Amino acid sequence: MSLSALPDAQLLSQEKPSTSRPIKVYKAYLKDLAKDLKTRFEAKENIRDLVALRSARIDALLQNIWASYQWQDDISLIAVGGYGRGELHPYSDIDLLILTKDNAGDYRDNIESLITLLWDINLEIGHSVRSISQCCQTAAEDISVATNLMESRPLAGTDSLHSELMDLVGPDQIWPSSEFFRAKWDEQIHRHRKFANSEYNLEPNVKSSPGGLRDIQMIGWVVKRHFGAQSIDELLERQFLTQDELDTLKEGQDYLWRVRFALHLLAGREEDRLLFDHQRTLAESFGFTDGNGKLAVEQFMQQYYRWAMHLGELNDLLMQHFDETILRACEAETVLEINPRFRIRNGHIEAANDKVFARTPSALMEIFVLMASHEGIDGVRASTIRLIRNSRHLINDRFRADPKNKRYFLELLRSPNRVALNLRRMKRFRILGKFIPAFAHIVGQMQHDLFHIYSVDAHTLELIKNISRFRYPSMVAQYPMACRIMQRLPKHELLYLAGLFHDIAKGRGGDHSSLGAVDAREFCDYIGLNKRDGNLVAWLVEKHLEMSSVSQRKDIQDPEVIRDFALTVGDIQHLDYLFCLTVADINATNPTLWTSWRASLMRQLYAETRRALRRGLETPIDKQEWIDETQAGAIEKLEDYGFTEAEIRNLWADTGEDYFIREQIDDIVWHTRAIAQRTSANASVVLVKEGGLLDHEGATQIFVHTKAKLGLFALLAEALEQLDLSIQDARIYNSGTGFTLDTFYVLDAEGESIGDNASRIAHIIEFMQEHLEHPERFPATSERRTPRQMRLFSIPTRTSMATDINKGYTVLEVITPDRPGLLARLARIFNQYEIRLQNAKIATLGERVEDVFFLTDESQRPIDDPKLCEEIQQAICRELDEKASSKPL
Numbered sequence: 001m002s003l004s005a006l007p008d009a010q011l012l013s014q015e016k017p018s019t020s021r022p023i024k025v026y027k028a029y030l031k032d033l034a035k036d037l038k039t040r041f042e043a044k045e046n047i048r049d050l051v052a053l054r055s056a057r058i059d060a061l062l063q064n065i066w067a068s069y070q071w072q073d074d075i076s077l078i079a080v081g082g083y084g085r086g087e088l089h090p091y092s093d094i095d096l097l098i099l100t101k102d103n104a105g106d107y108r109d110n111i112e113s114l115i116t117l118l119w120d121i122n123l124e125i126g127h128s129v130r131s132i133s134q135c136c137q138t139a140a141e142d143i144s145v146a147t148n149l150m151e152s153r154p155l156a157g158t159d160s161l162h163s164e165l166m167d168l169v170g171p172d173q174i175w176p177s178s179e180f181f182r183a184k185w186d187e188q189i190h191r192h193r194k195f196a197n198s199e200y201n202l203e204p205n206v207k208s209s210p211g212g213l214r215d216i217q218m219i220g221w222v223v224k225r226h227f228g229a230q231s232i233d234e235l236l237e238r239q240f241l242t243q244d245e246l247d248t249l250k251e252g253q254d255y256l257w258r259v260r261f262a263l264h265l266l267a268g269r270e271e272d273r274l275l276f277d278h279q280r281t282l283a284e285s286f287g288f289t290d291g292n293g294k295l296a297v298e299q300f301m302q303q304y305y306r307w308a309m310h311l312g313e314l315n316d317l318l319m320q321h322f323d324e325t326i327l328r329a330c331e332a333e334t335v336l337e338i339n340p341r342f343r344i345r346n347g348h349i350e351a352a353n354d355k356v357f358a359r360t361p362s363a364l365m366e367i368f369v370l371m372a373s374h375e376g377i378d379g380v381r382a383s384t385i386r387l388i389r390n391s392r393h394l395i396n397d398r399f400r401a402d403p404k405n406k407r408y409f410l411e412l413l414r415s416p417n418r419v420a421l422n423l424r425r426m427k428r429f430r431i432l433g434k435f436i437p438a439f440a441h442i443v444g445q446m447q448h449d450l451f452h453i454y455s456v457d458a459h460t461l462e463l464i465k466n467i468s469r470f471r472y473p474s475m476v477a478q479y480p481m482a483c484r485i486m487q488r489l490p491k492h493e494l495l496y497l498a499g500l501f502h503d504i505a506k507g508r509g510g511d512h513s514s515l516g517a518v519d520a521r522e523f524c525d526y527i528g529l530n531k532r533d534g535n536l537v538a539w540l541v542e543k544h545l546e547m548s549s550v551s552q553r554k555d556i557q558d559p560e561v562i563r564d565f566a567l568t569v570g571d572i573q574h575l576d577y578l579f580c581l582t583v584a585d586i587n588a589t590n591p592t593l594w595t596s597w598r599a600s601l602m603r604q605l606y607a608e609t610r611r612a613l614r615r616g617l618e619t620p621i622d623k624q625e626w627i628d629e630t631q632a633g634a635i636e637k638l639e640d641y642g643f644t645e646a647e648i649r650n651l652w653a654d655t656g657e658d659y660f661i662r663e664q665i666d667d668i669v670w671h672t673r674a675i676a677q678r679t680s681a682n683a684s685v686v687l688v689k690e691g692g693l694l695d696h697e698g699a700t701q702i703f704v705h706t707k708a709k710l711g712l713f714a715l716l717a718e719a720l721e722q723l724d725l726s727i728q729d730a731r732i733y734n735s736g737t738g739f740t741l742d743t744f745y746v747l748d749a750e751g752e753s754i755g756d757n758a759s760r761i762a763h764i765i766e767f768m769q770e771h772l773e774h775p776e777r778f779p780a781t782s783e784r785r786t787p788r789q790m791r792l793f794s795i796p797t798r799t800s801m802a803t804d805i806n807k808g809y810t811v812l813e814v815i816t817p818d819r820p821g822l823l824a825r826l827a828r829i830f831n832q833y834e835i836r837l838q839n840a841k842i843a844t845l846g847e848r849v850e851d852v853f854f855l856t857d858e859s860q861r862p863i864d865d866p867k868l869c870e871e872i873q874q875a876i877c878r879e880l881d882e883k884a885s886s887k888p889l
Contacts, residue, residue, distance in 0.1 A: 022068075026061065026121040033057050037090055038265055047257045054088040058123075059155060062096075065117065066156040069110045074101035076157025081126075084151040089257070090264040091124065091271075097152065098129040099161050124270065132165050140174040143183045147221055177226035181326045185319060188218055199308035200446070200458040206260045207272040211308025213260065215315040216253050222322050240321055242386070245314060252311040259304065262286075274304070293509035298446055305444030305455055313428060317389075320348075321382035342370055349374075350381040357391035361399055364391060364431060365408035368422040372415040380425070388429050395434035406527040409435065413493035420465035423500075427461060438504050438519055445507050453590045456506050463499045466584035467492075481603055482583045485576045494533055497524065498540035498581055517542035539574065540581055547582040551601040552843040553813075553852050556608065557662035559626055560807070565605070566612040575613065579606050595751045596698020597728050627657055633665040638672060651676055658838070659733045659741060667701070671741065675705050682707060686768045688754070688761045699728055699745040700754040702764065706772055708740045713837050714827030716742065719771040721821055723764055724749050730840035734860070795848065797880045799873040803862040809838055810863040812853040812872075816880050818844055826853070829875050833868070834858050 033054065040050055059079075066077050081095035082088065098111060111129060118125050130138065139146040149169050154162040171177050192210045195201055199211040207213045216232075223229045227238065232249065235241040241249070262285060263271050266278050274282070283300035290296050328346060336344040341356050341363050343349070349371060356363050367388070371377045380388070399405060412422060426432035433440030442456035454462060469475045470486035489495060497520065505515035517538040524534030546568060554561045569575045583602065587594045631652075638648050651672055660668070674685050684706035702725075704716060713732065720727055729745040747753060754760055770777070797816040804811060814826065823842070830837055830853075839854040857863055863872070 023117070023120055026065070026117075029061060030121060030123065034090060041261055041265065047254050047261060050261065051087050051089060051257060054090065054092075055083060055086040058083070058088060058094055061123075062094075063156045065114065069114060071107070071110070071157060073158045074161070075099065075107055076159065076161045077155045078152050078162055079155050080148040080152040082151075084148065084153050086153075089261050089270075091267075091269050092264070093270065094123060094125045095148065096125055096127045096155075097135070097149075098127065099135065099157075099165060100129070100131045101161060102131055132161065132168065135165055136168050136174070139169045143175065143180070143187065146175050146180070147184070150221065150224060171225055175225070177222075178326050180225045181222050181322055184218060184221055185323075188215070188319075198454070198458060199312055200305055200444070200455040202446075202453050203273050203275050204304070204308070205273050206256055206263065209308065211310075211312035211315070213253070213256050215311055216249065216256075219249075219315065219318050222318075222326075226322070226326055235318075240318065242390075245317075245386075245389075248310060249314055252307050252314075255307050256311075274301075293507050294445075298507075301446045302444040302455070305446065309428075309444060313389075313430075316428070317382055317385045320379065320385065324382060336376070338370060338374070342367060344374070344377055345381060347376060347378040348381040349377050349379075350384045351387055354383075354387060357387055357394065361391070361394040362402060362404045362408065364388065364395060364399075365405045365412075365435070368426055368431070369408050369412050369415070371425070372412055372418040372422045375417070385429070388431070392430055392434055395431065400435060400526075403528070405435070410493060410527060413496045416471075419496060420461065420468040423464055423496075424461050427457060436500070436504075436523065439500070442504060442506060447506075454588070456503050459588050460500060460503055462588035463502070463581075463584045464496060466587050467495055467499055467580065470580060470584070479583060481606065482580050486580055489576060489580065490573075491533065494529075494537050495540075495577055495580060497537045498544070498577070499584065501537070501541045502544045502581070502585065513542050513545060536574070536577065540577055543568065543578060544581055544585060547578050547602070547605065548586060551605045552598070553841050553850065555662065555839055555841070555854070556601065556605050558807075559623060559661070562605075562608045562612050566609050569609060569613070572610060572613050575606065575609055592751065595747065596753065597745070597747055597751075600698050623657075623661070627660045630660045630663075630665055630668070634668040634672070637665065637669045641669075641673060643672075643676070647676075648672065654735045654737050655741070656733055656735070662731055662839075663743070667703075667743075671703055671705070674703070684769055684772045686765045686772075688764050698753055699747055700725075702744045702746060702768070704742040704744070704768065704772075705739060706742075708734060708738055710834075711828070711831045712740065713742075714824050714831060715771060715775050716744070716768075717823040717827050718821070719768055720744065720746060721824060723767060725764075726844070727823060727840070727842050729842065730837070732837050732839065734836065734838075797877045799876055801863070801869040801873060803864050805862065807854075808860070808862060809854045809856050810869070812855055814849070814851045814853070814876060814880075816849060818849045822849065822880070823851075825879055826851075826876065829872070829879060830855070832875070833872055835863065835872070836860065 037050055037054060040053075041047075062077065076099050078084075078097040078099050079086075079095070080097050082092060083095050088094070098107075100107070115125070115127060135145075135149060139149055146169060149165065152162065152166075167173075169175075171180065175183070191208055191214065195205070195209045197210060199209060201209060205212060219235075220232050223232055223235060227234060229235075232241075233246065236243060236246050259274070259282065260272060262282055263274070263278060266281055266285075271278075279301060280297045283296040286300055286303075288296035288299045294302075331346060334344075334346055338344060338349075341352055341360060343352060349367065351357070351363070351367075360366075367380075367384075371380075413419060415422075423432060426435075427439075427443070430440075433443055439457065439460075442460070445456045446452070447456075452459065467486075470479055470482045471492075472483075476483045486492075501516050501520035501523065503512060503516065504519055505512040508515060520541045521534055521538035524537050525531075529537070546565075550556065550561065550565050556562065569578065579602070583594075586598065635643075635645055635648050639645070663671075670687065670689070674687050678685060684704065687701075687703040689701055702720070706712070713730075717727065725746040725748060727744050727746055729743075731743040733741040733743075735741065754764070795817055797814065799815075800813045802811050803809075816822070823840075827837070829835075834857065836856045836858060837853060838856055841852040843850045843852075855863060863869055
C-alpha cells in the first residue's frame with residue numbers, strides 16, 4: 001500500500017506506531033519506492049529528478065511518522081548533510097538531527113520509540129539529539145558538524161528552532177568564512193592524500209577520490225559560507241565561473257550521480273567505491289562493448305577518469321580563486337615583473353593582461369618554461385588558469401609547427417628543475433595533449449588488471465617524475481645505481497622524451513612498443529632533434545621492456561644470455577639510458593614491484609652487460625674459462641678452511657657445469673662446507689642466509705642438498721608455500737651421485753627478505769628438514785584464500801614450450817592468475833610426465849604470474865616430442881583453470 005494513499009487519520013489513529021500494521025505499511029512504502037527508483041533509472045530519467053525524488057519521498061515518510069507522536073513546540077526534526085541538501089541516492093544514509101529548545105529529557109520515550117521504529121522499517125539513518133546550545137558548542141569545535149548544519153532544513157516540528165539555530169551558527173558567530181575555507185581546504189588536502197592525490201586509482205571512490213562528488217560539494221560549501229549563496233549557479237553571477245565551466249561542473253556532477261546511483265542499485269547497499277566486482281557490470285549497463293583494442297570496462301573507466309580530471313581541474317581553479325579572494329584578500333601584494341607577458345604576484349604567475357595568449361599564442365608554452373626556471377613560483381593564479389583554458393583552441397597544426405614552440409618544449413625538458421611538475425601542469429591544463437595529440441588519446445586510459453595501478457597518462461608522468469628524482473642527492477640511498485648513471489647521461493631530455501612516448505601507442509592494437517617508436521621518431525624529427533638523438537629515443541621506446549624482461553625471465557647467470565642482451569644494447573650509452581628508463585618505468589607501473597630483489601636482478605644484469613661491452617662483443621668469455629675461474633676461486637677459499645684440492649674435487653664429483661656457471665664463489669664455498677659436515681652420507685642439508693651483496697641482495701637464499709626422488713620439487717614448493725614464502729628464483733642441479741643441489745631465492749609475504757631473524761631462520765630449517773624426512777605429515781596443498789581482487793581476474797592460463805638445442809633444455813612459459821599453491825600444482829604435473837626441472841624464473845605481476853621453467857626429460861635431454869609438449873600444456877591449463885574456476889568468488 002502506498003503511503004500517499006493512506007489517510008493521515010488512519011496512521012495517527014494507531015496507539016503504538018511500532019505495531020505490526022504500520023511497520024508493514026512503511027516497509028512496503030520503502031520497497032515500492034526502491035522499485036520505482038530502479039525502474040525510472042533504467043528508463044534513463046533525469047538523475048537530478050531521481051535524487052530529489054527519493055529525498056522528497058523520505059520527507060513524506062518521516063513527516064508522517066513524526067506526526068504519529070505527541071510533541072510540543074520546543075522540538076523539531078531537521079534533515080542535515082546530503083539529505084539536508086535534498087540529495088539522496090538509493091541507499092544513502094538519512095542524516096537527522098532532533099533539535100530541542102533546551103534538553104530532550106521530556107521526550108526520551110518518544111525519541112527512543114521513533115528511532116527504534118525507523119530501524120525496524122530498515123531505514124538507514126544517522127541521527128543525533130541535541131539542544132540548540134549543544135549544537136552551537138559542537139559546531140564550533142567540529143568543522144564537519146558546522147558543515148552539516150549549514151546544509152540543514154526543517155522537516156517537521158517547530159521551524160523557528162531551526163531559524164534560531166542558523167542565526168547562532170552563521171559565519172558572524174562561528175567559523176568566519178576565511179577560517180571555514182582554510183579548514184575545509186585542509187580537509188580536502190588530507191582526503192586527496194588518502195588517494196595519493198590522484199584521480200586514477202584502480203578502485204576509485206566516486207564520492208571521496210580527487211575529482212569526485214566531495215570536490216563539487218566543497219565548492220558549494222565555500223560559496224554558501226562566504227557569499228551566502230544557495231547554489232553554485234551564483235558563481236556565474238559573481239564571475240567566478242564562466243557559463244561553459246558551470247555547464248561542465250553540472251554535467252560532471254550528473255555523470256557522477258548516475259555512476260553512484262547505479263553502484264547503489266548494483267550493490268544493494270550504500271557503496272561509493274568502484275570496485276572491480278562492479279566495474280564490468282556498470283560498463284555494460286552504461287552501454288560500452290569490447291572493441292577497438294579496448295575492453296568495455298576500460299572504456300567505461302576512461303570516461304570516468306576523464307570526468308574526474310575535468311572536475312578536478314575546475315576544483316583547482318575555484319580553490320585558487322577562493323584562496324585569492326578569501327584568504328589573501330587583505331595581504332600586501334608583492335609583484336615581480338618577469339617579461340612583458342608575465343609577472344609573479346604573491347608567489348603565483350599571472351598573465352600581464354587577458355590578451356596575452358591571443359596576441360602571443362606561444363606564451364601557452366612559455367609559461368611552463370618560466371615556472372620551471374623560477375624557484376619563487378608556487379603555481380598559477382586563477383585568472384590565468386582560466387585564460388589558459390580559454391586559449392587551448394589556439395594549439396593547432398600551425399602552433400605545433402612554430403619553431404618557437406618546439407624550442408620552448410625542448411627548453412622545458414632541458415630544465416634542471418621542475419620538469420615533471422610542469423609536464424604534469426601541462427597535462428592538467430590539457431596543453432600537453434594538444435601539443436602532442438597522441439598523448440590526448442591515452443588520457444584516462446586504464447588497463448583492467450592489478451599490475452598497472454595508474455592510467456597510461458598518469459603512469460607516464462609518474463615515470464617522468466621518477467627520472468627527475470634520479471637527479472636529486474636525496475634519492476641516492478633508494479636508487480643508488482640509477483642516480484649515479486643519471487649524472488653521466490649527456491642529454492637528459494632524450495630520456496624524458498623516451499618516457500613520454502614509451503606507452504603512447506597503448507590501446508591501438510598491435511605492439512605498442514613498435515608503434516610508439518614510430519611516433520617517437522617522427523616527433524623527434526618534428527621538433528628538430530638530430531638523427532642520432534632521434535634514433536636513440538625511438539630505440540629506447542621500442543626496447544623499453546627488454547631489460548625488465550631479460551632480468552626477470554631469463555637466466556642472467558648464463559654468459560650467452562648476457563652476450564645476447566649486450567648485442568641488443570650495442571654500447572654502454574644505450575645501456576645507461578635503458579637502465580634509467582627501466583627503473584623509472586617499473587616504479588611508475590606499480591611501486592610494489594620495485595623490491596630489493598628486482599633491484600638486485602637489474603643491477604646484476606647491468607653490471608654483467610657493461611662488463612661484456614667493455615671486453616668487446618667480438619671476444620665473448622669462454623664458458624670453460626668461466627667454470628675454471630669459479631672453481632679456482634672457490635678452491636682457494638676452501639683451502640683456507642683446511643680442505644685439500646683433492647677433497648674438494650671429490651665433493652664436486654659429478655656436479656654439473658651449470659652449477660659453477662650460475663653460482664657465486666662464496667655460495668659454492670658455503671654449500672661445499674655444509675655438505676662436507678653432514679652427519680651421514682644420506683643426511684639432508686638445509687641452509688638459509690641473505691642473498692649475496694652483488695647478485696641477489698634483498699632475497700633470502702635457501703639451499704637444499706638431499707637425495708633425489710620423484711616429486712622433490714613439488715615437496716619443496718609446498719613446504720615454502722606453507723612457510724608463507726614466495727619463490728623468486730629456483731635452481732635445480734642434479735648430480736650423478738643421486739643427490740640434488742637446489743637453490744631457492746625467496747621473499748616473505750610482504751615482498752621482503754627474511755633478514756637476520758635467527759628464530760625465523762631456525763624455524764625454516766627445522767620445518768624444511770621435517771618436510772623432507774616425513775612428507776606424509778603435511779597437507780598437500782595450501783589452504784590460504786585467494787585475495788578478493790585476484791579472484792576477479794580469471795584469465796585463462798596461457799602456455800608455450802620451445803626447445804633450446806644449444807643449451808639442452810626445453811623452455812616452458814606459463815602465464816596465469818596468481819593463487820596459493822601454484823608452483824606445487826605445476827610441480828606435480830612435472831612429476832606426472834617424469835620431467836626434470838633444471839631452473840625456474842618466477843615473476844608475479846599484479847594479479848598474474850609469468851613463470852619460466854627450464855625442463856629436461858629423465859635422461860637430461862630436451863623434450864622434443866611435439867605431441868608430448870602439447871599434452872603437457874593441456875594438462876597444465878586444465879589443472880590451473882579448473883582449480884581457479886572451482887574457487888568460490
